[in-house]
Amino acid sequence: MKAGVIVFPGSNCDHDAWYAVNENLHGRAEFIWHDSPKLGDVDAVILPGGFSYGDYLRCGAIARFSPVMQAVKKFAADGGLVLGICNGFQILVEAGLLPGALLRNQELKFICREVKLRTETTASPFTSKLTKSQILRIPIAHGEGQYFADERTLDQLEADDRVAFRYLENPNGSARDIAGILNEGRNVLGMMPHPERACDPLMGSTDGLGIFESILNAVPALAK
Amino acid sequence: MTITPELIEQHQLTTAEYEKIVSLLGREPSYTELGIFSVMWSEHCSYKSSRIHLKKLPTKGKYVVQGPGENAGIIGIGGGWVVAFKIESHNHPSYIEPFQGAATGVGGILRDIFTMGARPIAVMDSLRFGPLAGVPEAEHNRRIVSGVVSGIAHYGNCFGVPTVGGETIFEDCYSANPLVNVFALGVCKENEVFYAKASGVGNPVIYVGAKTGRDGIHGASMASAEFTEESKQKRPNVQVGDPFLEKLLLEACIEAMKTGAIVAIQDMGAAGLTSSSCEMGSRGGVGIDIDLDKVPQRETGMTAYEMLLSESQERMLIVAEKGREEEVFRVFRKWGLDAVTIGVVTPDGKLRVRHHGQVMAEIPNPALADEAPKYDRPHNTKPHRRAPLDPPAALPTSSDYAADLLKLVGSADLCSKRWIWEQYDYMVRTNTVVGPGSDAAVVRLKETDQSIAMSLDGNGRYCYLDPREGAKLAVAECCRNLATAGAVPVAATNNLNFGNPERPEIMAQLVEAIEGIAEACEFFEAPITGGNVSLYNETLGEGIYPTPVLGIIGLMKTAQPTPIHFSSDGAPLLLLGGFGECDAQRFGATQYAKVIQGQLWGLPPRLDMKAEKRVHDAIRAMLDAGIVESAHDLSDGGLAVTLSECCTPELGAKVILPEGANPLFTLFGEAPSRILLTVNDAAKAAQIAAKFGVDCPAIGAIMKERLQVGTDRQMLIDFSTSGLEQAFETALPRLLQAQHD
Numbered sequence: 001m002k003a004g005v006i007v008f009p010g011s012n013c014d015h016d017a018w019y020a021v022n023e024n025l026h027g028r029a030e031f032i033w034h035d036s037p038k039l040g041d042v043d044a045v046i047l048p049g050g051f052s053y054g055d056y057l058r059c060g061a062i063a064r065f066s067p068v069m070q071a072v073k074k075f076a077a078d079g080g081l082v083l084g085i086c087n088g089f090q091i092l093v094e095a096g097l098l099p100g101a102l103l104r105n106q107e108l109k110f111i112c113r114e115v116k117l118r119t120e121t122t123a124s125p126f127t128s129k130l131t132k133s134q135i136l137r138i139p140i141a142h143g144e145g146q147y148f149a150d151e152r153t154l155d156q157l158e159a160d161d162r163v164a165f166r167y168l169e170n171p172n173g174s175a176r177d178i179a180g181i182l183n184e185g186r187n188v189l190g191m192m193p194h195p196e197r198a199c200d201p202l203m204g205s206t207d208g209l210g211i212f213e214s215i216l217n218a219v220p221a222l223a224k
Numbered sequence: 225m226t227i228t229p230e231l232i233e234q235h236q237l238t239t240a241e242y243e244k245i246v247s248l249l250g251r252e253p254s255y256t257e258l259g260i261f262s263v264m265w266s267e268h269c270s271y272k273s274s275r276i277h278l279k280k281l282p283t284k285g286k287y288v289v290q291g292p293g294e295n296a297g298i299i300g301i302g303g304g305w306v307v308a309f310k311i312e313s314h315n316h317p318s319y320i321e322p323f324q325g326a327a328t329g330v331g332g333i334l335r336d337i338f339t340m341g342a343r344p345i346a347v348m349d350s351l352r353f354g355p356l357a358g359v360p361e362a363e364h365n366r367r368i369v370s371g372v373v374s375g376i377a378h379y380g381n382c383f384g385v386p387t388v389g390g391e392t393i394f395e396d397c398y399s400a401n402p403l404v405n406v407f408a409l410g411v412c413k414e415n416e417v418f419y420a421k422a423s424g425v426g427n428p429v430i431y432v433g434a435k436t437g438r439d440g441i442h443g444a445s446m447a448s449a450e451f452t453e454e455s456k457q458k459r460p461n462v463q464v465g466d467p468f469l470e471k472l473l474l475e476a477c478i479e480a481m482k483t484g485a486i487v488a489i490q491d492m493g494a495a496g497l498t499s500s501s502c503e504m505g506s507r508g509g510v511g512i513d514i515d516l517d518k519v520p521q522r523e524t525g526m527t528a529y530e531m532l533l534s535e536s537q538e539r540m541l542i543v544a545e546k547g548r549e550e551e552v553f554r555v556f557r558k559w560g561l562d563a564v565t566i567g568v569v570t571p572d573g574k575l576r577v578r579h580h581g582q583v584m585a586e587i588p589n590p591a592l593a594d595e596a597p598k599y600d601r602p603h604n605t606k607p608h609r610r611a612p613l614d615p616p617a618a619l620p621t622s623s624d625y626a627a628d629l630l631k632l633v634g635s636a637d638l639c640s641k642r643w644i645w646e647q648y649d650y651m652v653r654t655n656t657v658v659g660p661g662s663d664a665a666v667v668r669l670k671e672t673d674q675s676i677a678m679s680l681d682g683n684g685r686y687c688y689l690d691p692r693e694g695a696k697l698a699v700a701e702c703c704r705n706l707a708t709a710g711a712v713p714v715a716a717t718n719n720l721n722f723g724n725p726e727r728p729e730i731m732a733q734l735v736e737a738i739e740g741i742a743e744a745c746e747f748f749e750a751p752i753t754g755g756n757v758s759l760y761n762e763t764l765g766e767g768i769y770p771t772p773v774l775g776i777i778g779l780m781k782t783a784q785p786t787p788i789h790f791s792s793d794g795a796p797l798l799l800l801g802g803f804g805e806c807d808a809q810r811f812g813a814t815q816y817a818k819v820i821q822g823q824l825w826g827l828p829p830r831l832d833m834k835a836e837k838r839v840h841d842a843i844r845a846m847l848d849a850g851i852v853e854s855a856h857d858l859s860d861g862g863l864a865v866t867l868s869e870c871c872t873p874e875l876g877a878k879v880i881l882p883e884g885a886n887p888l889f890t891l892f893g894e895a896p897s898r899i900l901l902t903v904n905d906a907a908k909a910a911q912i913a914a915k916f917g918v919d920c921p922a923i924g925a926i927m928k929e930r931l932q933v934g935t936d937r938q939m940l941i942d943f944s945t946s947g948l949e950q951a952f953e954t955a956l957p958r959l960l961q962a963q964h965d
Binding site for chain 2 (some may be wrong): 008019023049
């Protein structure tokens with residue numbers, strides 16, 4: 001029983017997610033290659049950051065066609081936990097598992113910096129170990145992280161308590177400061193910030209641990 | 225095609241060089257062969273002007289596993305692990321096409337690292353541009369900055385290597401000759417290092433990676449000539465990079481290396497297919513036969529000449545064990561990359577190239593790689609400098625130290641480079657213990673308890689005034705940066721950026737600088753394991769400042785880093801190394817002279833290497849003792865600028881300077897061998913400093929929200945720290961967004 005980290009050609013935060021789960025969290029994670037039509041016996045799926053398929057065309061636009069994504073969709077539909085980080089969030093949006101779109105940052109530049117997030121809901125398997133309004137210091141590193149959705153969708157997300165995190169200081173022009181959202185079933189989370197980069201005291205913040213601990217809590221089988 | 229004198233000149237070969245080709249071949253070369261010789265014997269590939277002097281550099285040391293001559297230098301770090309690292313320039317292409325020029329500069333050095341089997345884990349960049357304001361070229365310079373920075377970001381971020389530090393300097397002399405020097409470092413097990421040495425007659429030669437196109441033809445030759453009015457038309461000579469493909473190539477190469485079927489591997493960088501095959505053959509004392517019909521091509525109708533000289537990116541050449549090709553192919557298929565056998569290792573030591581069944585070139589490998597011309601260019605003259613040796617008649621004085629400091633922290637060289645480094649992913653791979661904006665970058669190795677500290681430094685102004693002393697100062701500064709992080713220097717790489725070596729006064733700069741580096745690297749026990757020479761950085765006869773850039777790496781136990789910023793109110797502030805010496809002549813090299821007075825004169829700061837080393841030993845001992853709360857070395861801008869860099873919006877300092885000295889020299893003099901620190905145990909610090917024979921005056925204490933500097937009698941500077949922070953942080957974006965001027 002374990003977490004599966006999907007590896008697309010061009011994924012480059014796959015090892016970081018793997019390391020966070022295995023070494024910082026003492027959980028279990030393994031890699032799943034993008035052309036695998038099956039996920040195997042995993043209890044949670046992580047779509048890592050990077051530039052899947054070079055992010056040609058549009059970020060995540062090609063990745064959604066990869067064989068493994070059919071399996072991820074089915075896994076999510078069956079209630080499995082799926083965490084998309086950065087490029088993983090972009091893929092989830094392209095694949096229709098989450099609403100909206102991620103546009104180029106307002107200032108049209110890549111931004112790498114630690115930002116402050118406010119935890120907007122604890123009613124999800126990804127945030128249950130956090131406290132409501134808890135401030136997390138977690139890095140972002142993206143060129144296309146401006147969350148966009150039409151007003152109705154944004155209203156709906158808020159009405160459903162599906163905004164998981166908001167930026168305290170909006171770095172990229174995201175609508176309503178949104179940094180991460182849940183799907184209707186609350187078992188799929190997409191977020192632009194990188195919690196796997198904030199799991200080790202040497203990296204300057206361990207505020208990402210709470211998100212992974214929530215997942216481990218939701219799926220006890222993940223713990224070693 | 226008949227070889228005419230015009231054709232020879234077009235290929236930037238001299239008559240004497242051409243005659244040497246004829247004698248080596250025993251006949252006239254073909255057109256294709258002429259092209260091959262022209263790139264392999266270009267300054268860029270052959271180091272013909274610098275080779276005899278590069279021999280003076282120390283290359284051996286207890287950590288060195290592989291010195292110069294391979295794709296990258298390698299040092300052992302214990303526990304069976306090694307680090308591969310090197311610096312490369314992409315100066316000329318970055319002027320012609322900043323985005324792609326810089327991007328492919330990153331791509332090229334990354335391949336140099338992973339062709340040795342090492343996974344790249346850090347990149348740093350040393351960048352030099354023309355001024356962003358106040359000169360006619362300012363707008364163009366701003367475009368070059370934006371292009372270069374986004375090119376580096378584009379390539380490094382997508383590839384997935386953190387860009388963890390570097391330096392960015394602005395001077396008039398770089399307006400038409402910007403410098404883009406990229407340093408990369410990778411890691412692997414000692415028994416998994418691969419070399420570019422072909423062997424095994426009958427073994428297949430396999431081409432992997434991107435297809436060959438017409439891009440970059442004669443790039444190496446372009447990088448070996450001065451710029452003229454026509455240079456901008458050389459845009460087609462700049463290659464186009466695809467970082468996604470490079471990422472796949474990295475993963476595929478590392479996976480293929482694990483099969484055990486690979487004998488040798490080399491990337492196709494400058495002079496592409498030609499240099500990779502003849503260098504691999506030459507190193508192994510074997511020949512290589514290549515059939516160009518089998519080379520994957522992305523354009524039709526390419527000639528042998530074009531294919532051989534193409535510098536299309538993201539390609540590698542592999543020699544595999546005969547009979548095990550399929551193991552290699554399988555890996556590359558998995559990653560969706562071309563892998564094709566295009567040739568074979570032969571016993572005759574020749575590079576033989578066939579196209580459409582015809583032999584287009586047949587050259588003994590050593591003729592290309594080892595018999596390249598080697599020049600002892602005249603240099604028995606004083607190094608070129610126009611700056612006066614004596615200070616201006618009226619000694620510099622200041623009416624408002626505070627205003628001067630504010631101008632300095634907001635000046636292009638000294639201001640925060642956040643606008644640049646926030647565009648780089650400096651954290652990917654979760655190893656970055658200390659990222660950009662510090663003295664040295666520190667990257668941990670998860671597999672061991674070791675971290676690698678690294679520092680890039682050069683100072684064109686110092687070197688222009690005195691190339692030898694300037695080069696030594698750059699070495700000292702790098703080592704001081706490493707020491708301030710707690711690391712011991714172990715090895716170095718260098719990038720020598722100079723003008724036209726055919727001018728004796730420029731050649732004299734190069735020779736002086738190399739000898740200075742040699743002396744300092746020997747002294748600080750940081751042997752040179754490789755590097756790059758970039759000459760002809762001149763436009764219409766006007767050269768750059770002599771700019772040797774040093775990249776030095778150090779080892780340390782992985783630990784929580786000591787910040788450069790002040791961290792606790794009331795903590796005693798110490799100046800390890802003391803106030804240093806400065807006089808009117810040495811003041812001419814400072815940032816104060818540049819920014820406030822707009823002048824350059826005199827000599828660089830005086831360096832006493834023994835004293836410098838004692839300072840390094842003392843700071844490391846203090847860090848080991850656990851008494852240091854913050855530490856930042858003094859460099860450009862002197863004490864006053866260093867003090868402001870250590871302030872946070874919440875914490876400043878109250879500093880008392882000694883009476884009697886010229887405050888200008890005390891505040892802004894740039895004497896080396898000094899570190900500003902706060903400690904939690906001043907007595908212990910004094911004891912350690914005394915043990916190493918280093919001055920360590922207490923100069924004040926940390927206070928809330930203000931930086932106050934003065935003597936007992938007079939307040940010289942009194943600022944709110946938030947005001948300083950604002951000047952420091954907003955300067956670069958403001959300069960880059962400036963209106964047309």
